[in-house]
Amino acid sequence: MIARLWQLPERVLFRPGFSLLLFGSLSLLFNWLWIGSGLFLGRGLGLSIWLVSMAATVVAAMALIRRRLELAALLVLVVATIVVPTVALIALRWKTGAPILMHDGAYQTEEAIRLLLAGHDPYGFDYTTTSMRLYHWYVSVPVHPSLYHFLYAPLAFLLPLPAYVTAHWLGLPFDVRLMDLAVEAVAAVAILQLAWRWEWKYVLVSALFLDPFFYLAQGRNDVWFLTPIVLGVLAWQRNRLALAALAFGTALAFKPFAVFFIPLLALLVYRHSRPQRWSSARLLSTLALFALPAALSIGPFFLWNPGAYWADTVAFVTGTDARRFPIQGYGLSAMLLLLKIIPNANAYFPFTILQLGTVLPVFGLAVLRLSRTPTLAGALRWGTLLLTVFLFFSRFVNDNYIAAVLFLAVLAGTTHRAAIEQRERLEPSSVAA
Secondary structure, X not given: OHHHHHHHHHHHHOOHHHHHHHHHHHHHHHHHHHHHOOOOOOHHHHHHHHHHXXXXXXXXXXXXXXXXXXXXXXXHHHHHHHHHHHHHHHHHHHHHOOOOOOOHHHHHHHHHHHHHHOOOOOOOOOHHHOHHHHOOOOOOOOOOHHHHOOOOOOHHHHOOHHHHHHHHHHOOOOOOHHHHHHHHHHHHHHHHHOOOOHHHHHHHHHHHHOOHHHOHHHOOOHHHHHHXXXXXXXXXXXXXXXXXXXXXXXXXXXXXXXXXXXXXXXXHHHHHHHHHOOOHHHHHHHHHOOOHHHHHHHHHHHHHOHHHHHHHHHHHHHOOOOOOOOOEEOOHHHHHHHOOOOOOOOOOOOHHHHHHHHHHHHHHHHHHHHHXXXXXXXXXXXXXXXXXXXXXXXXXXXXXXXXXXXXXXHHHHHHHHHHHHHHHHHHHHHHHO
Protein backbone atom coordinates (compact mmCIF):
# COMPACT_ATOMS: atom_id res chain seq x y z
CA MET A 1 0.00 0.00 0.00
CA ILE A 2 2.79 2.41 0.95
CA ALA A 3 4.71 1.54 -2.23
CA ARG A 4 1.65 2.30 -4.35
CA LEU A 5 1.15 5.65 -2.62
CA TRP A 6 4.83 6.45 -3.20
CA GLN A 7 4.47 5.69 -6.92
CA LEU A 8 1.22 7.64 -7.28
CA PRO A 9 2.80 11.09 -7.96
CA GLU A 10 5.01 9.67 -10.73
CA ARG A 11 2.12 7.80 -12.30
CA VAL A 12 0.02 10.97 -12.33
CA LEU A 13 2.77 13.36 -13.45
CA PHE A 14 3.62 11.32 -16.54
CA ARG A 15 0.06 11.05 -17.82
CA PRO A 16 -0.87 13.12 -20.93
CA GLY A 17 -4.16 14.22 -19.37
CA PHE A 18 -2.46 15.61 -16.29
CA SER A 19 0.25 17.37 -18.32
CA LEU A 20 -2.39 19.03 -20.49
CA LEU A 21 -4.42 20.02 -17.45
CA LEU A 22 -1.40 21.46 -15.64
CA PHE A 23 0.54 23.16 -18.41
CA GLY A 24 -2.47 23.94 -20.59
CA SER A 25 -4.29 25.75 -17.79
CA LEU A 26 -1.14 27.65 -16.78
CA SER A 27 -0.59 28.70 -20.39
CA LEU A 28 -4.16 29.96 -20.67
CA LEU A 29 -3.81 31.93 -17.45
CA PHE A 30 -0.51 33.55 -18.36
CA ASN A 31 -1.55 34.20 -21.95
CA TRP A 32 -4.57 36.02 -20.59
CA LEU A 33 -2.40 38.17 -18.33
CA TRP A 34 0.13 39.04 -21.03
CA ILE A 35 -1.92 38.82 -24.23
CA GLY A 36 -5.66 38.36 -23.75
CA SER A 37 -6.12 41.23 -21.32
CA GLY A 38 -5.21 43.64 -24.11
CA LEU A 39 -2.69 45.46 -21.94
CA PHE A 40 0.02 45.26 -24.59
CA LEU A 41 -1.54 44.13 -27.89
CA GLY A 42 -4.87 45.90 -27.52
CA ARG A 43 -8.09 44.29 -26.38
CA GLY A 44 -9.32 43.23 -29.82
CA LEU A 45 -6.16 41.55 -31.09
CA GLY A 46 -5.10 40.28 -27.68
CA LEU A 47 -8.48 38.72 -26.95
CA SER A 48 -8.58 37.11 -30.41
CA ILE A 49 -5.18 35.49 -29.88
CA TRP A 50 -6.20 34.22 -26.47
CA LEU A 51 -9.45 32.78 -27.84
CA VAL A 52 -7.46 30.91 -30.47
CA SER A 53 -5.33 29.34 -27.74
CA MET A 54 -8.47 28.56 -25.75
CA ALA A 55 -10.05 26.83 -28.74
CA ALA A 56 -6.83 24.88 -29.38
CA THR A 57 -6.82 23.74 -25.74
CA VAL A 58 -10.35 22.41 -26.15
CA VAL A 59 -9.32 20.61 -29.35
CA ALA A 60 -6.35 19.02 -27.55
CA ALA A 61 -8.57 17.91 -24.67
CA MET A 62 -11.15 16.41 -27.05
CA ALA A 63 -8.40 14.54 -28.89
CA LEU A 64 -7.30 12.96 -25.61
CA ILE A 65 -10.86 12.03 -24.73
CA ARG A 66 -11.51 10.50 -28.15
CA ARG A 67 -8.02 8.95 -28.25
CA ARG A 68 -7.37 10.09 -31.79
CA LEU A 69 -4.64 12.35 -33.22
CA GLU A 70 -3.45 13.30 -29.74
CA LEU A 71 0.00 14.52 -30.78
CA ALA A 72 -1.32 16.40 -33.80
CA ALA A 73 -3.85 18.23 -31.62
CA LEU A 74 -1.12 19.05 -29.10
CA LEU A 75 1.06 20.55 -31.84
CA VAL A 76 -1.88 22.71 -32.91
CA LEU A 77 -2.09 23.91 -29.31
CA VAL A 78 1.65 24.68 -29.27
CA VAL A 79 1.28 26.77 -32.43
CA ALA A 80 -1.68 28.65 -30.94
CA THR A 81 0.01 29.16 -27.57
CA ILE A 82 3.59 29.92 -28.62
CA VAL A 83 3.94 30.66 -32.32
CA VAL A 84 0.94 32.95 -32.77
CA PRO A 85 1.74 35.21 -29.75
CA THR A 86 5.42 35.31 -30.73
CA VAL A 87 4.62 36.40 -34.28
CA ALA A 88 2.14 38.97 -32.95
CA LEU A 89 4.71 40.48 -30.59
CA ILE A 90 7.35 40.57 -33.34
CA ALA A 91 4.88 42.29 -35.68
CA LEU A 92 4.03 44.79 -32.95
CA ARG A 93 7.69 45.60 -32.51
CA TRP A 94 8.22 46.05 -36.23
CA LYS A 95 5.18 48.32 -36.41
CA THR A 96 5.91 50.49 -33.37
CA GLY A 97 9.66 50.14 -33.00
CA ALA A 98 9.20 49.35 -29.31
CA PRO A 99 10.34 45.94 -27.96
CA ILE A 100 7.17 45.48 -25.91
CA LEU A 101 7.10 42.18 -24.01
CA MET A 102 10.54 41.33 -25.35
CA HIS A 103 12.89 39.85 -22.78
CA ASP A 104 15.78 42.16 -21.99
CA GLY A 105 18.24 39.31 -22.59
CA ALA A 106 16.90 38.83 -26.11
CA TYR A 107 17.13 42.56 -26.78
CA GLN A 108 20.67 42.68 -25.42
CA THR A 109 21.60 39.72 -27.64
CA GLU A 110 20.71 41.82 -30.67
CA GLU A 111 22.89 44.62 -29.30
CA ALA A 112 25.73 42.12 -28.88
CA ILE A 113 25.38 41.12 -32.54
CA ARG A 114 25.63 44.74 -33.63
CA LEU A 115 28.65 45.31 -31.39
CA LEU A 116 30.45 42.27 -32.79
CA LEU A 117 29.78 43.35 -36.38
CA ALA A 118 31.18 46.77 -35.50
CA GLY A 119 34.38 45.17 -34.22
CA HIS A 120 33.67 45.44 -30.48
CA ASP A 121 33.90 42.72 -27.89
CA PRO A 122 30.36 42.14 -26.53
CA TYR A 123 31.93 41.21 -23.18
CA GLY A 124 33.11 44.00 -20.93
CA PHE A 125 31.14 46.56 -22.94
CA ASP A 126 29.15 49.36 -21.30
CA TYR A 127 25.62 48.73 -22.57
CA THR A 128 24.41 51.99 -21.07
CA THR A 129 25.85 53.58 -24.20
CA THR A 130 23.51 51.52 -26.40
CA SER A 131 19.74 51.52 -26.81
CA MET A 132 19.57 49.13 -23.84
CA ARG A 133 19.50 52.20 -21.60
CA LEU A 134 16.20 53.16 -23.25
CA TYR A 135 14.72 49.69 -22.75
CA HIS A 136 11.41 50.06 -20.94
CA TRP A 137 12.49 48.02 -17.90
CA TYR A 138 15.48 50.28 -17.26
CA VAL A 139 14.42 53.85 -18.03
CA SER A 140 12.60 54.51 -14.74
CA VAL A 141 15.08 52.86 -12.35
CA PRO A 142 18.71 53.42 -11.37
CA VAL A 143 21.21 51.89 -13.75
CA HIS A 144 20.83 48.11 -13.47
CA PRO A 145 24.13 46.18 -13.21
CA SER A 146 23.02 44.00 -16.13
CA LEU A 147 23.75 46.95 -18.39
CA TYR A 148 27.45 46.52 -17.66
CA HIS A 149 27.57 42.81 -18.45
CA PHE A 150 26.61 40.30 -21.10
CA LEU A 151 26.10 37.06 -19.21
CA TYR A 152 25.22 34.67 -22.06
CA ALA A 153 27.69 32.43 -23.85
CA PRO A 154 28.92 33.50 -27.32
CA LEU A 155 26.62 31.07 -29.16
CA ALA A 156 23.70 33.21 -27.98
CA PHE A 157 24.72 35.86 -30.53
CA LEU A 158 26.73 33.70 -32.94
CA LEU A 159 23.76 31.47 -33.81
CA PRO A 160 21.44 34.29 -34.95
CA LEU A 161 24.26 36.36 -36.47
CA PRO A 162 23.99 34.91 -40.04
CA ALA A 163 20.21 35.50 -40.05
CA TYR A 164 20.75 39.05 -38.79
CA VAL A 165 23.32 39.79 -41.50
CA THR A 166 21.08 38.30 -44.20
CA ALA A 167 18.06 40.31 -43.05
CA HIS A 168 20.15 43.51 -42.93
CA TRP A 169 21.52 42.84 -46.42
CA LEU A 170 18.00 42.31 -47.79
CA GLY A 171 16.73 45.38 -45.99
CA LEU A 172 14.36 43.34 -43.82
CA PRO A 173 13.64 43.81 -40.12
CA PHE A 174 15.05 41.29 -37.69
CA ASP A 175 14.00 39.89 -34.36
CA VAL A 176 16.04 37.27 -32.51
CA ARG A 177 12.81 35.51 -31.54
CA LEU A 178 12.59 34.28 -35.12
CA MET A 179 15.61 32.13 -34.27
CA ASP A 180 13.80 30.99 -31.14
CA LEU A 181 10.96 29.71 -33.31
CA ALA A 182 13.41 27.83 -35.53
CA VAL A 183 15.10 26.19 -32.53
CA GLU A 184 11.71 25.33 -31.04
CA ALA A 185 10.74 23.63 -34.31
CA VAL A 186 13.93 21.54 -34.15
CA ALA A 187 13.11 20.56 -30.57
CA ALA A 188 9.57 19.51 -31.51
CA VAL A 189 10.78 17.40 -34.44
CA ALA A 190 13.46 15.77 -32.27
CA ILE A 191 10.92 14.81 -29.60
CA LEU A 192 8.58 13.36 -32.21
CA GLN A 193 11.47 11.32 -33.66
CA LEU A 194 12.09 9.55 -30.35
CA ALA A 195 11.14 5.88 -30.53
CA TRP A 196 8.83 6.16 -27.55
CA ARG A 197 5.17 5.69 -26.88
CA TRP A 198 3.13 8.71 -27.84
CA GLU A 199 2.29 9.34 -24.17
CA TRP A 200 5.93 10.05 -23.26
CA LYS A 201 6.32 12.38 -26.24
CA TYR A 202 3.10 14.15 -25.28
CA VAL A 203 4.28 14.83 -21.74
CA LEU A 204 7.68 16.02 -22.97
CA VAL A 205 6.22 18.42 -25.57
CA SER A 206 3.82 19.79 -22.96
CA ALA A 207 6.60 20.39 -20.42
CA LEU A 208 8.75 22.25 -22.96
CA PHE A 209 6.22 24.32 -24.88
CA LEU A 210 3.24 24.82 -22.59
CA ASP A 211 5.09 25.75 -19.41
CA PRO A 212 4.55 29.53 -19.33
CA PHE A 213 7.59 30.11 -17.14
CA PHE A 214 9.82 29.61 -20.16
CA TYR A 215 8.35 32.87 -21.55
CA LEU A 216 9.07 31.62 -25.06
CA ALA A 217 7.03 34.33 -26.79
CA GLN A 218 9.06 36.98 -24.99
CA GLY A 219 12.38 35.53 -26.09
CA ARG A 220 13.97 33.82 -23.10
CA ASN A 221 16.53 31.44 -24.55
CA ASP A 222 16.43 28.33 -22.33
CA VAL A 223 15.18 26.33 -25.30
CA TRP A 224 18.52 26.96 -27.00
CA PHE A 225 20.35 24.69 -24.54
CA LEU A 226 17.47 22.28 -23.93
CA THR A 227 17.10 21.47 -27.63
CA PRO A 228 20.65 20.06 -27.97
CA ILE A 229 19.98 17.94 -24.89
CA VAL A 230 16.89 16.48 -26.58
CA LEU A 231 18.96 15.90 -29.71
CA GLY A 232 21.57 14.21 -27.56
CA VAL A 233 18.97 11.84 -26.12
CA LEU A 234 17.74 11.07 -29.64
CA ALA A 235 21.27 10.32 -30.88
CA TRP A 236 22.01 8.22 -27.80
CA GLN A 237 18.85 6.22 -28.36
CA ARG A 238 20.06 5.44 -31.89
CA ASN A 239 23.48 4.43 -30.53
CA ARG A 240 25.16 7.39 -32.23
CA LEU A 241 27.31 8.24 -29.23
CA ALA A 242 29.64 10.63 -31.07
CA LEU A 243 26.68 12.70 -32.26
CA ALA A 244 25.18 12.52 -28.78
CA ALA A 245 28.42 13.83 -27.27
CA LEU A 246 28.48 16.66 -29.80
CA ALA A 247 24.85 17.54 -29.02
CA PHE A 248 25.39 17.59 -25.26
CA GLY A 249 28.56 19.58 -25.82
CA THR A 250 26.56 22.11 -27.81
CA ALA A 251 24.16 22.41 -24.89
CA LEU A 252 27.14 23.24 -22.68
CA ALA A 253 28.32 25.84 -25.20
CA PHE A 254 24.91 27.52 -24.98
CA LYS A 255 24.50 27.45 -21.21
CA PRO A 256 26.78 26.28 -18.38
CA PHE A 257 23.84 24.47 -16.72
CA ALA A 258 24.71 21.50 -18.94
CA VAL A 259 28.06 21.08 -17.17
CA PHE A 260 26.39 18.90 -14.56
CA PHE A 261 25.50 16.32 -17.21
CA ILE A 262 28.78 16.20 -19.14
CA PRO A 263 31.00 14.23 -16.71
CA LEU A 264 28.20 11.75 -16.02
CA LEU A 265 27.62 11.20 -19.72
CA ALA A 266 31.36 10.89 -20.28
CA LEU A 267 31.37 8.13 -17.67
CA LEU A 268 28.62 6.35 -19.60
CA VAL A 269 30.60 6.62 -22.83
CA TYR A 270 33.63 5.15 -21.10
CA ARG A 271 31.59 2.28 -19.66
CA HIS A 272 30.05 1.66 -23.09
CA SER A 273 33.45 1.61 -24.80
CA ARG A 274 34.90 -1.19 -22.66
CA PRO A 275 32.74 -4.14 -23.80
CA GLN A 276 32.76 -2.72 -27.33
CA ARG A 277 36.57 -2.65 -27.26
CA TRP A 278 36.92 0.84 -28.62
CA SER A 279 40.38 2.03 -29.54
CA SER A 280 41.90 4.75 -27.39
CA ALA A 281 41.66 7.16 -30.31
CA ARG A 282 37.95 6.55 -30.76
CA LEU A 283 37.25 6.94 -27.04
CA LEU A 284 39.27 10.12 -26.69
CA SER A 285 37.83 11.68 -29.83
CA THR A 286 34.28 10.93 -28.66
CA LEU A 287 34.95 12.37 -25.22
CA ALA A 288 36.53 15.45 -26.81
CA LEU A 289 33.24 16.19 -28.58
CA PHE A 290 31.70 17.02 -25.21
CA ALA A 291 34.06 20.01 -24.96
CA LEU A 292 34.60 20.90 -28.62
CA PRO A 293 31.60 23.27 -29.19
CA ALA A 294 32.40 25.26 -26.04
CA ALA A 295 36.10 25.42 -26.88
CA LEU A 296 35.43 26.68 -30.41
CA SER A 297 32.78 29.24 -29.46
CA ILE A 298 33.98 30.45 -26.05
CA GLY A 299 37.73 30.17 -26.60
CA PRO A 300 38.16 33.11 -29.01
CA PHE A 301 36.15 35.51 -26.85
CA PHE A 302 37.91 34.42 -23.69
CA LEU A 303 41.28 34.98 -25.35
CA TRP A 304 40.08 38.34 -26.70
CA ASN A 305 39.65 39.66 -23.17
CA PRO A 306 39.86 37.05 -20.38
CA GLY A 307 39.05 39.52 -17.61
CA ALA A 308 35.95 40.87 -19.34
CA TYR A 309 34.63 37.41 -20.20
CA TRP A 310 35.13 36.16 -16.65
CA ALA A 311 33.54 39.28 -15.15
CA ASP A 312 30.45 39.06 -17.38
CA THR A 313 29.75 35.34 -17.28
CA VAL A 314 31.11 34.27 -13.87
CA ALA A 315 31.87 37.10 -11.44
CA PHE A 316 28.65 38.95 -12.27
CA VAL A 317 26.39 35.99 -11.46
CA THR A 318 28.38 34.68 -8.49
CA GLY A 319 28.53 38.10 -6.85
CA THR A 320 32.29 38.62 -6.82
CA ASP A 321 32.10 41.51 -9.29
CA ALA A 322 31.52 44.98 -7.87
CA ARG A 323 28.50 45.35 -10.16
CA ARG A 324 26.99 42.03 -9.14
CA PHE A 325 23.60 40.60 -10.01
CA PRO A 326 21.02 41.42 -7.31
CA ILE A 327 19.77 38.58 -5.13
CA GLN A 328 16.32 37.45 -6.22
CA GLY A 329 14.20 34.44 -6.99
CA TYR A 330 13.19 31.32 -5.12
CA GLY A 331 16.31 29.76 -3.60
CA LEU A 332 18.16 29.96 -0.31
CA SER A 333 19.40 33.45 -1.18
CA ALA A 334 15.86 34.84 -1.14
CA MET A 335 15.25 33.24 2.26
CA LEU A 336 18.44 34.71 3.70
CA LEU A 337 17.52 38.11 2.31
CA LEU A 338 14.02 37.88 3.78
CA LEU A 339 15.45 36.95 7.20
CA LYS A 340 17.89 39.91 7.00
CA ILE A 341 20.86 37.57 7.26
CA ILE A 342 21.96 39.24 4.04
CA PRO A 343 21.46 43.00 4.51
CA ASN A 344 20.38 43.90 0.97
CA ALA A 345 19.97 42.42 -2.50
CA ASN A 346 23.26 43.88 -3.74
CA ALA A 347 25.40 42.58 -0.86
CA TYR A 348 28.03 39.91 -1.34
CA PHE A 349 27.54 36.45 0.16
CA PRO A 350 29.79 33.38 -0.40
CA PHE A 351 27.21 31.22 -2.15
CA THR A 352 29.98 29.45 -4.08
CA ILE A 353 31.17 27.78 -0.86
CA LEU A 354 27.68 26.50 -0.18
CA GLN A 355 27.38 25.25 -3.75
CA LEU A 356 30.66 23.37 -3.65
CA GLY A 357 29.87 21.90 -0.24
CA THR A 358 26.56 20.50 -1.45
CA VAL A 359 27.17 19.70 -5.12
CA LEU A 360 30.41 17.77 -4.68
CA PRO A 361 28.99 15.09 -2.33
CA VAL A 362 25.98 14.63 -4.61
CA PHE A 363 28.32 14.36 -7.59
CA GLY A 364 30.36 11.69 -5.82
CA LEU A 365 27.20 9.72 -5.07
CA ALA A 366 26.08 10.11 -8.68
CA VAL A 367 29.36 8.72 -10.01
CA LEU A 368 29.15 5.80 -7.59
CA ARG A 369 25.58 4.92 -8.57
CA LEU A 370 26.17 5.34 -12.30
CA SER A 371 29.29 3.16 -12.10
CA ARG A 372 27.04 0.38 -10.86
CA THR A 373 24.07 1.10 -13.13
CA PRO A 374 25.22 3.10 -16.18
CA THR A 375 22.05 4.28 -17.91
CA LEU A 376 21.20 7.42 -19.82
CA ALA A 377 18.11 7.99 -17.68
CA GLY A 378 20.29 7.74 -14.58
CA ALA A 379 22.74 10.32 -15.92
CA LEU A 380 19.88 12.68 -16.76
CA ARG A 381 18.31 12.14 -13.34
CA TRP A 382 21.50 12.78 -11.40
CA GLY A 383 22.49 15.70 -13.62
CA THR A 384 19.12 17.30 -12.98
CA LEU A 385 19.52 16.77 -9.24
CA LEU A 386 22.99 18.36 -9.32
CA LEU A 387 21.62 21.36 -11.22
CA THR A 388 18.76 21.69 -8.74
CA VAL A 389 21.11 21.68 -5.75
CA PHE A 390 23.43 24.17 -7.46
CA LEU A 391 20.58 26.55 -8.25
CA PHE A 392 19.05 26.35 -4.78
CA PHE A 393 22.31 27.58 -3.26
CA SER A 394 23.01 30.14 -5.98
CA ARG A 395 22.73 33.90 -5.79
CA PHE A 396 19.50 34.05 -7.78
CA VAL A 397 16.97 31.58 -9.17
CA ASN A 398 14.73 32.83 -11.95
CA ASP A 399 11.39 31.21 -12.67
CA ASN A 400 12.60 30.01 -16.07
CA TYR A 401 15.38 28.11 -14.28
CA ILE A 402 12.71 26.19 -12.39
CA ALA A 403 10.94 25.48 -15.67
CA ALA A 404 14.19 24.14 -17.14
CA VAL A 405 14.77 21.87 -14.13
CA LEU A 406 11.19 20.60 -14.39
CA PHE A 407 11.61 19.83 -18.08
CA LEU A 408 14.90 18.02 -17.46
CA ALA A 409 13.25 15.98 -14.71
CA VAL A 410 10.44 15.06 -17.10
CA LEU A 411 13.00 14.15 -19.77
CA ALA A 412 14.82 11.90 -17.30
CA GLY A 413 11.54 10.29 -16.24
CA THR A 414 10.29 9.67 -19.76
CA THR A 415 13.71 8.33 -20.79
CA HIS A 416 13.57 5.90 -17.86
CA ARG A 417 10.08 4.72 -18.75
CA ALA A 418 10.98 4.30 -22.40
CA ALA A 419 14.03 2.21 -21.43
CA ILE A 420 11.88 -0.04 -19.22
CA GLU A 421 9.37 -0.49 -22.01
CA GLN A 422 12.14 -1.35 -24.47
CA ARG A 423 13.55 -3.98 -22.09
CA GLU A 424 10.10 -5.50 -21.64
CA ARG A 425 9.72 -5.76 -25.42
CA LEU A 426 13.11 -7.41 -25.83
CA GLU A 427 12.73 -9.96 -23.02
CA PRO A 428 9.88 -11.94 -24.65
CA SER A 429 11.83 -11.92 -27.92
CA SER A 430 14.87 -13.33 -26.13
CA VAL A 431 12.75 -16.05 -24.52
CA ALA A 432 11.17 -16.92 -27.86
CA ALA A 433 14.58 -17.13 -29.50
